[in-house]
Amino acid sequence: MSARPQQRRHSARDLETILGVTSALAAPFDLMTMLAEVVSAAKQVLNADRGSVWLYDDAADELVLEVATGIRPVRVPAGAGLVGACARNRQIINVPDCYADPRFDPGVDKSSGYRTRCMLTLPLVDHKDVLVGVMQVLNKGGGGVFDDHDEALATALAAQCAVALQRVRMTEAVIEGEKMRQELEMARIVQMSTLPASMPALPGYDVYGTFKPAELTGGDTFDLAALDQGLLVVLGDATGHGIAPALSVTQMQAMLRMAFRLGATLETAFKEVNNQLADTLASDRFITAFVGMLDANAHLLRFHSGGQGPILHFQAALGTCARHKPTSFPLGAMRLSALRPLVTLQMQPGDILVLLSDGIYEYHNAGGEQFGEARVEEIVRSHHGESMAQLSAILLDAIQTFAAGAPQDDDITVVLVKREPEATAHRSFERSFDAIEDIVAFTAATFADQGIDAELLPAIDFAVEELFTNMVKYSTMSSAAVRIDLARIDGGVQVTLTDYDVEPFDVTRAPDADIELPIEQRKPGGLGLHLIRRLVDSIEYEYSRESRQSRTTIRKTRAGRPDAGDAAKIGEEHARH
Amino acid sequence: MLAIDFGPNDVVVIAGRLDAAQSAAAQAFLDQVQGKVTLDCSALEYISSAGLGVLLKTQKRLMAADGKLRLSGVNRHLRDIFEYSGFDQIFEIEPSR
Numbered sequence: 001m002s003a004r005p006q007q008r009r010h011s012a013r014d015l016e017t018i019l020g021v022t023s024a025l026a027a028p029f030d031l032m033t034m035l036a037e038v039v040s041a042a043k044q045v046l047n048a049d050r051g052s053v054w055l056y057d058d059a060a061d062e063l064v065l066e067v068a069t070g071i072r073p074v075r076v077p078a079g080a081g082l083v084g085a086c087a088r089n090r091q092i093i094n095v096p097d098c099y100a101d102p103r104f105d106p107g108v109d110k111s112s113g114y115r116t117r118c119m120l121t122l123p124l125v126d127h128k129d130v131l132v133g134v135m136q137v138l139n140k141g142g143g144g145v146f147d148d149h150d151e152a153l154a155t156a157l158a159a160q161c162a163v164a165l166q167r168v169r170m171t172e173a174v175i176e177g178e179k180m181r182q183e184l185e186m187a188r189i190v191q192m193s194t195l196p197a198s199m200p201a202l203p204g205y206d207v208y209g210t211f212k213p214a215e216l217t218g219g220d221t222f223d224l225a226a227l228d229q230g231l232l233v234v235l236g237d238a239t240g241h242g243i244a245p246a247l248s249v250t251q252m253q254a255m256l257r258m259a260f261r262l263g264a265t266l267e268t269a270f271k272e273v274n275n276q277l278a279d280t281l282a283s284d285r286f287i288t289a290f291v292g293m294l295d296a297n298a299h300l301l302r303f304h305s306g307g308q309g310p311i312l313h314f315q316a317a318l319g320t321c322a323r324h325k326p327t328s329f330p331l332g333a334m335r336l337s338a339l340r341p342l343v344t345l346q347m348q349p350g351d352i353l354v355l356l357s358d359g360i361y362e363y364h365n366a367g368g369e370q371f372g373e374a375r376v377e378e379i380v381r382s383h384h385g386e387s388m389a390q391l392s393a394i395l396l397d398a399i400q401t402f403a404a405g406a407p408q409d410d411d412i413t414v415v416l417v418k419r420e421p422e423a424t425a426h427r428s429f430e431r432s433f434d435a436i437e438d439i440v441a442f443t444a445a446t447f448a449d450q451g452i453d454a455e456l457l458p459a460i461d462f463a464v465e466e467l468f469t470n471m472v473k474y475s476t477m478s479s480a481a482v483r484i485d486l487a488r489i490d491g492g493v494q495v496t497l498t499d500y501d502v503e504p505f506d507v508t509r510a511p512d513a514d515i516e517l518p519i520e521q522r523k524p525g526g527l528g529l530h531l532i533r534r535l536v537d538s539i540e541y542e543y544s545r546e547s548r549q550s551r552t553t554i555r556k557t558r559a560g561r562p563d564a565g566d567a568a569k570i571g572e573e574h575a576r577h
Numbered sequence: 578m579l580a581i582d583f584g585p586n587d588v589v590v591i592a593g594r595l596d597a598a599q600s601a602a603a604q605a606f607l608d609q610v611q612g613k614v615t616l617d618c619s620a621l622e623y624i625s626s627a628g629l630g631v632l633l634k635t636q637k638r639l640m641a642a643d644g645k646l647r648l649s650g651v652n653r654h655l656r657d658i659f660e661y662s663g664f665d666q667i668f669e670i671e672p673s674r
Contacts, residue, residue, distance in 0.1 A: 239627065239629075240627075284633060284634035307662040307664065310661060326660075326663040327663070329663035
């Protein structure tokens, strides 16, 4: 078929019709309306009795005929029949007598009662050469067959239709994507809303948690809440993509809080929430979760962890991190019949519990390298003295620096629980009564610096002065200075006096003064130690033979020891004599 | 890339990376296995949480019919992941020599 004679035969009326159709196709129709519009345009331009448009499903390599909204579409594989052959070869097929063509399937006619005589089948290919579908028109008006002129007209029309259809399909895909994005955003808002609004205040502890969502997906959560049982510490991470993980961690967090508010123990809450999730989550989904409870008085942190690890325990005394493994498989993986024993961490002064989601450990830079555990431990070791909010910021900054612009693929969650270190101060004093004034000033200044309860100062002043005076009086062979260490402890203060190059003298074994004796039989010594024992909570003595050092340590807290009332009573008795 | 197929003695051999991109293919294969199944992981280089989900789903289906999935030839790196995720309590794991 040559182009020239056909072009000559295009009439002004044809052109007008095509332009009219083209402008109609530019309207913002939905897909079904657009399909109807294309069919009607084809019928009009080609003077055909019927028409249909099959859309190409790229993923399935099939052609799909949308019959009407709500009715299951007809599908044929690309390559089969006239429609399939047209799609495969991307060539117009003009069949003047259908019943004479073996590719024609008369089944449709049989069921509809319609008789197809001639048929024009043409590929719909858009301007980027993408196959959009196949258009068929049947039975030319007036009993004729489709000729060269119709083929040329149909080809021009098909190009317009293909572009219009592709535009509608892409618009619908964008709208669908936008709908999904909005749904995801809603789920994210719900997920974020369950995070603690503020950090619980816990005396002697610095707790901090933060959550940085990834743009598209993720299912992290955390909780830090002061409950009757103690401080609840949770970090969870649900698997999967899209809305589901955001919703399932939200569900888990709510269930845990509810269980603990109802007075559940750690074991019961962990087990029951696991079993509930196992019953409701899809069978390939689970949530890794650390669930811990801190007893801030005993400084014991007990936990169960369902697949959430590593659990880092920074030990201030050693300057290193101990790693703990999970106690169980992830929550919701399957029902739990028996649970391994929980793990108890002893939180010493300065210790930090470090819980991070795998969005941190597995954050990878452009080179594919992961942030990893070693970097995390190094940062914790180097910055453990900072506030936990600050440590978290340092960690997140380090990740940004490491990533060097690589995007965040997963949610990032940081949970830090630190037992405040006990502040200490020390100074050495000349072995002389003249030093007492300096000692008193040092003690008062340290109390103020470290915020130690001033109520405790008189007893400490008394005890320190007595002990120091004894050292000056009885260790006359030594000329070394006496060192005094002063430390804030939970609810009070601890003082250690170290005496160098001396013989042992265990102050704790000195007999109590006999305060019942008549005044003439009383000796001047002994009363100091007698009173110290009653004024402070505890007194300990250590002696090292190798270094000839005596160490005397006293502790006093606001709460005091159980029999603290004795001091006052003894004091009264003493006054009576 | 991931390859999964039957090897000698009805052992299922899995090789490559079982990550989110490959989990659908692995699931489709494991959906056909029945009874007590050994999965030879000696050529498995990596497993992600999506991969763990595939193994979990299979284990649940098999256990419901008195079967189970046993993992053999699990290398040190994978064993860490199984331990850290607590999945060592769900699967019988035989380490690689």
